[in-house]
Amino acid sequence: MTAWQLSGDTAAGLSDQAIYERIVESVLDHRLPPGTRLTEDKLGSIFGVSRTRIKPILVRLANEKIITLTHNRGASVAQPTFEESQEIFETRRLIEPVLLRRFMAHAQAEDIAVLSRMVAEERMAQDQGDMHKAIGLSGEFHLYIAQKARHETMGRLLRELVSRTCLIIMAWGSPDRLQRREHAACGCQEHRQLLDAIRLRDADVAVQLLDAHLATIESQLHFQVEPERTMALESMLQES
Numbered sequence: 001m002t003a004w005q006l007s008g009d010t011a012a013g014l015s016d017q018a019i020y021e022r023i024v025e026s027v028l029d030h031r032l033p034p035g036t037r038l039t040e041d042k043l044g045s046i047f048g049v050s051r052t053r054i055k056p057i058l059v060r061l062a063n064e065k066i067i068t069l070t071h072n073r074g075a076s077v078a079q080p081t082f083e084e085s086q087e088i089f090e091t092r093r094l095i096e097p098v099l100l101r102r103f104m105a106h107a108q109a110e111d112i113a114v115l116s117r118m119v120a121e122e123r124m125a126q127d128q129g130d131m132h133k134a135i136g137l138s139g140e141f142h143l144y145i146a147q148k149a150r151h152e153t154m155g156r157l158l159r160e161l162v163s164r165t166c167l168i169i170m171a172w173g174s175p176d177r178l179q180r181r182e183h184a185a186c187g188c189q190e191h192r193q194l195l196d197a198i199r200l201r202d203a204d205v206a207v208q209l210l211d212a213h214l215a216t217i218e219s220q221l222h223f224q225v226e227p228e229r230t231m232a233l234e235s236m237l238q239e240s
Contacts, residue, residue, distance in 0.1 A: 034079035034171040102149035
C-alpha cells in the first residue's frame with residue numbers, strides 16, 4: 001500500500017489532477033528539492049498508476065517550469081538560474097500589487113479571517129521547528145490573496161511563480177538561515193504587518209509592505225552551488 005493509499009486515496013480514485021497537485025505541493029513545502037529525478041516508472045509505482053498517465057502530467061509541469069524535461073536525463077525538478085530568479089521576482093512585483101489591490105476591494109471578513117489563521121499556523125509551525133511547513137504556509141498566504149482577487153489569468157500565473165519561488169529558495173537559500181527560527185519568523189512578521197494593512201483597507205501601505213517582503217526574500221538568496229541531496233523519492237512525496 002502506498003503513502004497515498006494510507007492517507008485515504010485509492011489508485012483507482014486518484015485523478016491526474018490529484019497527482020499533479022501532490023507533486024506541486026511537494027515542491028511548495030520544500031520536500032522535492034531542485035534537481036530531483038522524476039522517472040515515469042517510479043512515479044507510476046508510487047501513485048499506483050501507469051506510466052502513460054504520468055507522462056502528460058510531467059509535460060504539464062514542464063510547461064509551468066516546475067520541472068525540466070531533457071532527452072537524455074528525463075524529468076527532474078527545475079533549478080532556476082540567477083537570471084530566471086531575477087525575472088521571477090520582477091514579475092511578482094508587477095502582478096502581486098494588482099492582485100492585492102483587487103483582493104482588498106473584494107475581501108470579506110471571512111477572507112481576512114482565513115489569512116489570519118494562515119499567519120497563526122505559520123507562526124505555530126515555526127515555533128515547532130517545522131520550517132518546511134512554515135514555508136509552505138507562507139506560499140499559501142500569497143496564493144489565497146490571488147485566488148480571491150477575481151483575476152483568473154494573473155492568479156494562475158502567480159501560482160506558477162510561487163512554485164518557482166519555492167524552487168529558488170530551495171536551490172539558493174542559505175541553509176543556515178533557513179534553519180534559524182528568528183530568520184524564518186521574519187516572513188511571518190511581514191505577513192502580520194501586511195494583514196494589519198489589509199484590515200485597515202490601506203492599499204498603498206499594503207503594497208509597500210508586499211514589495212518590501214519580496215525584496216527581503218530575494219536579498220536572502222546566495223547563488224552558489226550546494227552539494228546534491230540524496231533521499232528516496234517516496235519519502236519526498238509523502239504527505240506532511
